[in-house]
Amino acid sequence: MDLTLDFPKVKAIVESYTEKVDSLIESYAGNKEQLISLLQDIQAEFNYLPQDVLVKISQKLDIPLSQVFSVVTFFRAFTLKPRGRHLVTVCLGTACHVKGGQRMVDKMERDYGIKPGETTEDMRFSLETVNCLGCCALGPVVVVDGKYESKMNPDKLDRVLRGYK
Numbered sequence: 001m002d003l004t005l006d007f008p009k010v011k012a013i014v015e016s017y018t019e020k021v022d023s024l025i026e027s028y029a030g031n032k033e034q035l036i037s038l039l040q041d042i043q044a045e046f047n048y049l050p051q052d053v054l055v056k057i058s059q060k061l062d063i064p065l066s067q068v069f070s071v072v073t074f075f076r077a078f079t080l081k082p083r084g085r086h087l088v089t090v091c092l093g094t095a096c097h098v099k100g101g102q103r104m105v106d107k108m109e110r111d112y113g114i115k116p117g118e119t120t121e122d123m124r125f126s127l128e129t130v131n132c133l134g135c136c137a138l139g140p141v142v143v144v145d146g147k148y149e150s151k152m153n154p155d156k157l158d159r160v161l162r163g164y165k
């Protein structure tokens, strides 16, 4: 395996990351009341909230870091863990569970090597479970990047996921 680092490439990645973060923070122009919206924008850009970015937000918006973290940990939608490009949510509420929801979780572990709360090594998928999405008649339900897929089975899940690169 070639472990040589391509420094110009790494430098370019770091610079574009910094530029994106700075421009997102600047777009809120010191408006502390917009902290949640800013965090949503950052997460939409990176799929999670990098800790160094939270420190930067705290400094630029002059909000105590403890306050930034308490907002992040309060809302379940925010995550501090790196997430894959696509979020797969399997419903394991009673109705979906009875109809075989667990088979989707087993499939993800068997074929993609991830359990709930984990991300594939290639950062393609992250997996999470929920307890009812409010559409039990359509179960088992799986949501991929916000798109609801109904009456799922492991083969159908395979076909659906093939569309997410």
Ligand code: FES
Pocket: 091, 092, 093, 094, 095, 096, 097, 131, 132, 133, 134, 135, 136, 137, 139, 141
């Ligand atoms: S139990 Fe899955 S949608 Fe209700």
